[in-house]
Amino acid sequence: MIYVQNREIVVPGQLIAEGNYRHLEGSFREGDRIYSAVVGLADIKGDKVRVIPLQGRYVPRVGDLVIGVVIDTHSSGWILDINSPYTANLFVSELVHRKVDLNKEDISKFLKIGDVVLAAVKEVDEYMRVLLETPERGMGRIEGGKLVEISPAKIPRVLGRKGSMLKVIESKTGCTLAVGQNGRIIVWGDDPRMVNLAVEAILMIEREAHTSGLTDRVALMLEGGKSEGK
Amino acid sequence: MEKPEKLIVDGRRLDGRAPDELRPLKIKAGVLERADGSAYVELGNNKVFAAVYGPREMHPRHDQQPDAAVLRCRYSMAPFSVEDRKKPGPDRRSMEISKVTKEALEPVLFLELYPRSVIDVFIEVLQADAGTRTAGINAAAVALADAGVPMRDLVSSVAVGKVEDTIVLDLIKEEDQFGTTDMPVAIIPRKKAITLLQMDGHFTKEEFKQALDLAFRGCEKIYEVQRQALKEKYAIKESG
Amino acid sequence: MEEIVSSVKRDYIIDLVKQGKRIDGRALDQLREVVVEKGVIKTANGSAKVKLGKTQVLVGVKLMHAEPFPDTPESGVLIVNAELLPLASPTFEPGPPRVEAIELARVVDRGIRESEAIDLDKLGIKPGEDVWSVFIDIDVLDHDGGLIDASALASIAALTDVKPPQDEDWKLPGFPLNRLPVAVTVAKIDGKLVVDPCLDEERVMDARLTITTIEDGSICSMQKGGRGYFTREELEQAYDLASAKAVELREKLR
Numbered sequence: 200m201i202y203v204q205n206r207e208i209v210v211p212g213q214l215i216a217e218g219n220y221r222h223l224e225g226s227f228r229e230g231d232r233i234y235s236a237v238v239g240l241a242d243i244k245g246d247k248v249r250v251i252p253l254q255g256r257y258v259p260r261v262g263d264l265v266i267g268v269v270i271d272t273h274s275s276g277w278i279l280d281i282n283s284p285y286t287a288n289l290f291v292s293e294l295v296h297r298k299v300d301l302n303k304e305d306i307s308k309f310l311k312i313g314d315v316v317l318a319a320v321k322e323v324d325e326y327m328r329v330l331l332e333t334p335e336r337g338m339g340r341i342e343g344g345k346l347v348e349i350s351p352a353k354i355p356r357v358l359g360r361k362g363s364m365l366k367v368i369e370s371k372t373g374c375t376l377a378v379g380q381n382g383r384i385i386v387w388g389d390d391p392r393m394v395n396l397a398v399e400a401i402l403m404i405e406r407e408a409h410t411s412g413l414t415d416r417v418a419l420m421l422e423g424g425k426s427e428g429k
Numbered sequence: 430m431e432k433p434e435k436l437i438v439d440g441r442r443l444d445g446r447a448p449d450e451l452r453p454l455k456i457k458a459g460v461l462e463r464a465d466g467s468a469y470v471e472l473g474n475n476k477v478f479a480a481v482y483g484p485r486e487m488h489p490r491h492d493q494q495p496d497a498a499v500l501r502c503r504y505s506m507a508p509f510s511v512e513d514r515k516k517p518g519p520d521r522r523s524m525e526i527s528k529v530t531k532e533a534l535e536p537v538l539f540l541e542l543y544p545r546s547v548i549d550v551f552i553e554v555l556q557a558d559a560g561t562r563t564a565g566i567n568a569a570a571v572a573l574a575d576a577g578v579p580m581r582d583l584v585s586s587v588a589v590g591k592v593e594d595t596i597v598l599d600l601i602k603e604e605d606q607f608g609t610t611d612m613p614v615a616i617i618p619r620k621k622a623i624t625l626l627q628m629d630g631h632f633t634k635e636e637f638k639q640a641l642d643l644a645f646r647g648c649e650k651i652y653e654v655q656r657q658a659l660k661e662k663y664a665i666k667e668s669g
Numbered sequence: 670m671e672e673i674v675s676s677v678k679r680d681y682i683i684d685l686v687k688q689g690k691r692i693d694g695r696a697l698d699q700l701r702e703v704v705v706e707k708g709v710i711k712t713a714n715g716s717a718k719v720k721l722g723k724t725q726v727l728v729g730v731k732l733m734h735a736e737p738f739p740d741t742p743e744s745g746v747l748i749v750n751a752e753l754l755p756l757a758s759p760t761f762e763p764g765p766p767r768v769e770a771i772e773l774a775r776v777v778d779r780g781i782r783e784s785e786a787i788d789l790d791k792l793g794i795k796p797g798e799d800v801w802s803v804f805i806d807i808d809v810l811d812h813d814g815g816l817i818d819a820s821a822l823a824s825i826a827a828l829t830d831v832k833p834p835q836d837e838d839w840k841l842p843g844f845p846l847n848r849l850p851v852a853v854t855v856a857k858i859d860g861k862l863v864v865d866p867c868l869d870e871e872r873v874m875d876a877r878l879t880i881t882t883i884e885d886g887s888i889c890s891m892q893k894g895g896r897g898y899f900t901r902e903e904l905e906q907a908y909d910l911a912s913a914k915a916v917e918l919r920e921k922l923r
Contacts (some may be wrong), residue, residue, distance in 0.1 A: 210659045211537070211574050212582030212619045227539075227581065234619075236539060236579040238659050253663055254466065255577025256484055258543070268675045280673070284484040284498075284546035315677045326495060327544050346677045352577060385677065391688075409663055461811045462723040463758050474711060478810060480756040503755065503763050508806040509713035509729025517752055517806070518765070551756040551763075553808065555727060556710050 205243050208409065209235040209250060216248050225250030239352075240409055253409055257283045257351035257381040259329045263320045266341070266379035267331065269310050275301055277310050279318075279331065282351065282381045287329035289318060294333055315341040315385070317377050341377070344387040347398050349405040351382035356408040357401060364404065364414050371421035372397040396424045430512070432607050436592045442604070444473070448597045451587070451647055456567065456658035458575045466576025468658065470568040473601060474558035479568035481576040484546035498543035502531035504565055506554040526562045533566050533586065533615040533625035539579040548578060559605040560588045566615050566625065571655050575662065583655050584624060585648035586615035589640040591630060596639045598647045610636075614644040618652040621645065672760055674872045682873050683859045692869050693722070700865045700914055701815070705822065705921045707830040715831030715844070719823035722867060723813035725757075728805060728823040732834045735802030737793070745792020745800045749778035751807040751820060758812040774807065776892045777821045780850040780881035781805070784889035787828065788845035794838045801839075803828075814868035817879050817892070818918075821852035826922055850889050851918045852881040853911035857897055864910050878904070880911035884919070888912075 200217045203209055215226060216233045225237045226248055235241065239250040259265065259281060267279030267287055276290040291299045291306045294316075299306065310316065317338045318331040333339045349357070357378055358365050369376060374388035374397045384401055388394040400417050407413055436443060446452070452473030461467035464480035471477075487493045504526040508514050519527075530552065538548070550573065552565035563586035570584040590600045592608035605611050610630025616623050632640060682692050689697060701722030710716035713729035735746050751774035753761045761767075766774075781787060792801035805827070807820045831844040856866035856874040866874055875897025881890040888908070893899070899907065 208660050208663050210583070210656050211580035212617075213656075225579075227579075234581070236581070237577055238574050238663065252577055254575060255579075256465065256543075268673060270673050284486060284543055286486060311676070313673055313676045313679065315675045325544075327546075341677060343680070344677060345681050346675055350577075461725070461756065462813060463811055464756065467756075476710070478756060482755075482759050485759070505754070507710075507727070507729060507752075507808050508750065508804065509710055509716065509731050511712055514731045514733055514804050514806075517750060519763075549755065551754065553754055553756050553810070555729075555808070556712050 201243060203241045205241065206411070207241050208238070209241045210238050211236055215241055215250070216243070220246050220248045223247055223249035225252050252352045254350055255352045257281070259283055259285060259287065259320045259323050259381070261320050261323055263380040264378070265318055265320060265331070265381040266377065266383035266385060267316045267318060269312050269314045269316065271312070272307065276306070279316060281329070282348070282383060285327045285329050287320070287331045289316065289331040293321070293331065294339060310340060315346065317341050317379070317385070337377070341385055344385040345394055345398060347384045347386065347401050349382050349384070349401060351380065353405045353408040354378060354380055354382060356404050356413065357384065359414060364417065367414060367418050368397050368400050368421065371418065371425065396421060399424065430603065430606060433603055436604055436607060437595055442592070442597065444601055448595050449643055449646070451599050451650055452601070454651060454654050456571060456654050458571050458658045458662040464572070466572045466574070466578070468568040468571035468575060470564045472560060472564040472567070472599070474556060475554070475561055475564045476556040477561060477564045477568050478553045478555065479565060479572040480551045481548065481569070481572045481578065482551075483548040483576070484543035484578070485549070487545060487547040493545045496544050497540040498546045498548050500531055500535050500538060500540065500548050500550065502527045502534065502550045502552070502569070504530055504552045504554070504562065506557060506561070510554050510557045526565075529625055529627065530562060530566055530569065534569055534573065534584055536622070536624050537581045537584055537617055538573070539581070542579060548573070559600050559602045560613070563587050563613050563615070567651055567655060571658055574659055582617045582619045583652060584615050585618050585651040585655060586613065586625060587644055587647040587651060588613040589644045589647070591632065591636060591640070596636060596643055598643050612640055612644070614641070614648070616645065616648045618648055672872070678869065679873045682869060686858045686861050686863065691863065693867055697861060697863045698910055698914070700917060701867065703822070703918060703921050705826050707826055713827070714834055715827045715829070717823045717826035717830055719819045719826065721815050721819040721822070721865070723811060724815050724819050725811035726816065726819040726823045727808045727810055728820065728827040729808070730827045730831055731804045731806070732831070733802050733804060734794070734799055734838070737797065737800040742797040743790065743793040743800070745787070745789040746802040747778065747782055747787060747789060747805070748802060749774045749781070749805045749807070749824070751777070751809065753809050753812070757809045761812070772892070772894070773816055773820055776817050776852070776879060776890065777805070777807065777824050779890040780821050780852050781824065784848050784850040784881070784883050786825065786846060786848040786850050788847055791841060791845040799838070812868065814871045815854060815865050818852050818854050818865060821850070821881065822918055822921070825849055825851065829922055848883045849919055849922055850881050850883050851915040852879050853914045853918065854879040855907040855910050857899060857903065862903060862906055862910060864914055878907050880908055882912045882915045886912045
């Protein structure tokens with residue numbers, strides 16, 4: 200028995216389903232019944248029940264791409280704020296991909312307080328101690344661009360199914376985006392007007408993340424914005 | 430404040446309500462920009478804000494819990510919120526209210542999902558007319574949900590009491606001051622579980638049961654307004 | 670605990686200002702949207718809520734009996750207090766007032782006191798024993814920068830809202846408010862002056878200057894803040910900006 204419409208906005212404690220269902224993220228089970236744990240959209244597929252949250256802090260998971268800000272240094276690396284209840288650790292060897300003799304090299308030349316870093320989550324232990332790494336090209340210290348912060352819960356919509364929304368924004372504005380799972384996005388572009396347009400699209404997605412047909416509306420808005428002022 | 434001659438006349442209270450009637454209640458979710466979650470509650474003449482920050486890093490570190498988040502609550506009254514100016518800063522009353530508020534909210538939170546972190550709840554009473562702690566709890570529950578903190582349910586709260594031998598719901602200042610009994614209650618509506626109970630005054634066993642019934646009925650109504658406030662915040666029209 | 674500004678954001682804001690633009694799309698000399706709502710608190714004698722962009726400040730004024738200061742036995746007392754509520758920002762913590770809250774209250778106090786906005790001499794009751802004390806309590810609810818300007822505006826708005834207390838010792842027909850001092854803050858970012866900085870701009874500014882002016886454009890109080898400096902030319906330019914913008918803000922008090 201299902202008690203809500205698919206994609207209906209539900210609130211904590213609201214009964215969603217009763218009987219032989221499996222509960223996934225955003226929901227919990229008591230006896231035979233599955234309830235929502237958060238404000239979000241009920242999402243029922245077959246026997247799977249979940250609630251897509253509309254708010255909430257970012258909790259790091261291994262493999263996530265994140266954008267961090269350096270808030271402190273220690274002898275062998277840096278502490279980064281990753282817009283989460285937990286700070287993350289980045290060791291110098293993970294940043295420069297080689298052994299560094301800490302007695303001979305001054306690591307402050309690599310990163311300073313306030314620097315922005317694109318990184319992947321390498322490890323999260325049971326005490327929520329987080330390690331970062333920068334294994335791919337383009338990861339590491341970021342220069343230029345515009346930093347946008349939105350609710351981490353809305354990031355899946357900015358990416359879209361298989362990155363479809365991201366592709367729309369990039370192709371229509373000619374900008375390049377780095378999207379962190381932790382709610383931070385960097386937009387690079389030569390034309391400041393196009394950068395602003397891309398930011399506007401991101402903010403529109405954040406506002407309307409829970410509505411359907413969003414990709415089409417974003418594409419339309421970007422088309423309109425492009426022709427304006429030409 | 431002068432004592433009115435009678436607090437209940439022909440079954441009507443000073444503000445015209447029936448004994449089992451709630452004051453006008455207005456709740457809005459997501460009213461503050463900086464907070465992770467927030468809510469504004471007007472219950473009669475009470476005006477209360479609640480803000481939630483977190484889960485965030487816990488300082489000082491030695492207060493961290495290795496396997497769960499810590500909930501911290503701070504109830505505070507603006508200096509202009511009462512008849513005589515209230516000196517700013519915590520006093521014994523507000524510290525006790527902060528404690529019972531925390532204990533009223535804790536049972537519904539999945540704190541185990543955020544080890545070592547802290548969830549801060551700040552309640553600010555801007556205008557007070559009895560029942561500020563219940564209004565604060567109602568606001569805090571909505572603000573926690575608005576912040577995306579996973580919860581088993583909301584928490585709803587109301588005061589009941591005895592005024593001239595009548596059991597009444599949701600006391601105003603005059604009734605609180607000159608009535609016989611004041612009993613603030615908070616419940617987890619879905620489970621009918623009580624998470625806050627304080628009482629001063631006098632109840633017989635029968636009156637206590639009657640008052641509790643009334644509190645449950647009042648909380649049901651508040652619960653509905655809380656749920657609506659959360660749903661309304663996201664019921665935004667699509668652009669274009 | 671202060672938030673650390675990311676280098677990307679800092680560079681972005683400075684870059685924009687160089688081009689005469691701002692992070693929220695305003696012109697350098699443009700105020701944020703201002704909304705003044707009076708009479709919001711019944712338990713206060715006067716009250717006002719001011720929204721300056723996303724910043725929200727609520728001020729309540731209470732008139733209470735008090736003992737006069739020995740040197741002014743027949744004059745009323747003015748007390749301004751500001752609370753940076755932890756509700757308003759992730760960087761505000763519960764506890765005794767921080768120096769920022771003290772500065773905020775004192776700057777607002779000076780604007781009102783030095784302009785002689787309130788005729789305190791009329792607020793005596795019994796010389797040497799009993800006078801009216803005007804408590805201005807500032808509650809910062811949501812902090813997105815510009816707290817001095819928002820608090821000063823909310824304070825003067827709350828004073829225009831004061832209803833005489835129901836008290837036999839109150840003999841005046843109304844509240845003796847003579848002037849409307851208005852504070853406007855100008856920030857210096859990479860050598861350029863911007864009016865009404867938002868929080869992001871405050872975090873990267875070199876310095877700020879708050880100028881409080883009255884109706885005739887004369888100055889009644891100033892406060893410089895921040896590590897940087899102003900040149901003489903910049904000071905004159907800042908005054909022109911602040912006095913012009915004060916006129917716009919004073920309009921909102923009606």
